[in-house]
Amino acid sequence: MRQGRVHFHEELEDLTLHIQRMGIASRDLFAKAMRALVEEDTAQCDEVIAGDDVVDRFYVECEEKILELFALQTPVASDLRLLTVILHINLHLERVGDMAVNLAKITKLAGGLPRSQTVIQHLEEMGSIALKMIEASMDAFARRDLDLAQTLPVMDEPIDRLNRNMLSEVMQIAGDKRMLEWGIRMHVVSRQIERVGDHAVDIAEQVAFLLTGEFTEFTDASHPELEDRLT
Amino acid sequence: MTPGTQIKIKTEVWDDMMRTPDMQVDRSGPPARSRQGDIVFRTQDLAVRYGSVLAVRGVSMDIAANRITAIIGPSGCGKSTLIRCFNRMNDLIPSATVEGTVTYRGEDMYGPHVDPVEVRRRIGMVFQKPNPFPKSIYDNIAFGLKVNGLSDDIDDRVEMALKRAALWDEVRKDLKKSALALSGGQQQRLCIARAIAVQPDVVLMDEPCSALDPIATAKIEDLMRELQSDYTIIIVTHNMQQAARVSDMTAFLTADVREEEDTRTGVLVEYDKTEKIFTNPGDERTEAYITGRFG
Numbered sequence: 225m226r227q228g229r230v231h232f233h234e235e236l237e238d239l240t241l242h243i244q245r246m247g248i249a250s251r252d253l254f255a256k257a258m259r260a261l262v263e264e265d266t267a268q269c270d271e272v273i274a275g276d277d278v279v280d281r282f283y284v285e286c287e288e289k290i291l292e293l294f295a296l297q298t299p300v301a302s303d304l305r306l307l308t309v310i311l312h313i314n315l316h317l318e319r320v321g322d323m324a325v326n327l328a329k330i331t332k333l334a335g336g337l338p339r340s341q342t343v344i345q346h347l348e349e350m351g352s353i354a355l356k357m358i359e360a361s362m363d364a365f366a367r368r369d370l371d372l373a374q375t376l377p378v379m380d381e382p383i384d385r386l387n388r389n390m391l392s393e394v395m396q397i398a399g400d401k402r403m404l405e406w407g408i409r410m411h412v413v414s415r416q417i418e419r420v421g422d423h424a425v426d427i428a429e430q431v432a433f434l435l436t437g438e439f440t441e442f443t444d445a446s447h448p449e450l451e452d453r454l455t
Numbered sequence: 456m457t458p459g460t461q462i463k464i465k466t467e468v469w470d471d472m473m474r475t476p477d478m479q480v481d482r483s484g485p486p487a488r489s490r491q492g493d494i495v496f497r498t499q500d501l502a503v504r505y506g507s508v509l510a511v512r513g514v515s516m517d518i519a520a521n522r523i524t525a526i527i528g529p530s531g532c533g534k535s536t537l538i539r540c541f542n543r544m545n546d547l548i549p550s551a552t553v554e555g556t557v558t559y560r561g562e563d564m565y566g567p568h569v570d571p572v573e574v575r576r577r578i579g580m581v582f583q584k585p586n587p588f589p590k591s592i593y594d595n596i597a598f599g600l601k602v603n604g605l606s607d608d609i610d611d612r613v614e615m616a617l618k619r620a621a622l623w624d625e626v627r628k629d630l631k632k633s634a635l636a637l638s639g640g641q642q643q644r645l646c647i648a649r650a651i652a653v654q655p656d657v658v659l660m661d662e663p664c665s666a667l668d669p670i671a672t673a674k675i676e677d678l679m680r681e682l683q684s685d686y687t688i689i690i691v692t693h694n695m696q697q698a699a700r701v702s703d704m705t706a707f708l709t710a711d712v713r714e715e716e717d718t719r720t721g722v723l724v725e726y727d728k729t730e731k732i733f734t735n736p737g738d739e740r741t742e743a744y745i746t747g748r749f750g
Contacts, residue, residue: 301741
């Protein structure tokens, strides 16, 4: 029994490493999708679409391991919190991978259409912040750093602001029909990047839960005073 | 992927929820019983000595009515010693002395005018190993009733006790059969029936399932939840999953080992809602024990 428990804690450590590796894979996939967007690089888009299989494999392996540990080890206390947190982070990272794929597909669809450099710069800025947020949230998880986790909502604010402004930016280029088509596609891209930021905030919330044992949402879009933030 | 076993879902509840205009689902549970929450036991700085050996010290806790309170901890931490304080079973050990106070519904249990026999009628006990009398199933219940002066309507009382202990359907046709012919799980439920037949207020259980298989254990656990509406239950258990499954409150004891003095004394480390203990314990010693990092 004692030996089994030691084995369990080793497996928890392995699982922690597994989700950290997945975090790096998701981040890299998203970074590549952003580069492909900015550089309008179809080959990189294809690499992103194919690369999502790696993230998905991480996801399935993680899910199976968590299920096994729940079934066989009946975790409690910090072990229980860690497992549920990894379960959530797993899902968030898998979604980040999906959003990278969405970016790559949209980039391909928008290929050949006239582009607005201003919009691209804003998307690049949003992507850069979203990447830092994924890194920060996973860093907070790895270091068990509550202070760092709590900075994520602040990091998310410029992304939300740029996303809200994206519609008016697209409207400014609406005079050219082909550019409008490109702009509408980029509006979807903007929303995808904004969601990546939200996933990073959600991961940080999980880190806070892991460390405090109390779950609180850092932001609450359903709250009336926050309604004006909605796009 | 091979599909797993599908759980048949009852859609009626979901349909009801969908019909609820604002989808507000009441999760507050059943209404609180009037007595629930009353303090049944209060210990203050409780200590127990066996001769010169200090077995338990400094236990201060309140135990609420109609709750199931679990006492967990490693071997030799004083769990059984503590639970035996709640019905003065330690009196039966000549070298045992109890210090501090234990009140039962506001009365000092160890006061000079308290009758330990009456205490044990009000506060029944079920032990680790089922210990039915070598008599018939019927007599196992009836004996305690007669001794306690509850001689009227004995048949009805026996039937009621066996029903409350979820044993009636299995033994109703064999009441004259020897209790020793029952399975271990049935014997333990008979012991619970025997304990509740005399209408106690509290049932103490000292590792009641440790000798039982998982099916019999599940029956006892279900029974505890059934009995909770009428009785206050305190259970000592080595099985932490059992404590997590059945109890409302959990007390974690550990042994304070002083190697230089060659002593080990049980101390109460943490006492809180079971959900809190098993998801976010407040003391790192509790955390270490329940996650298996020591003990």
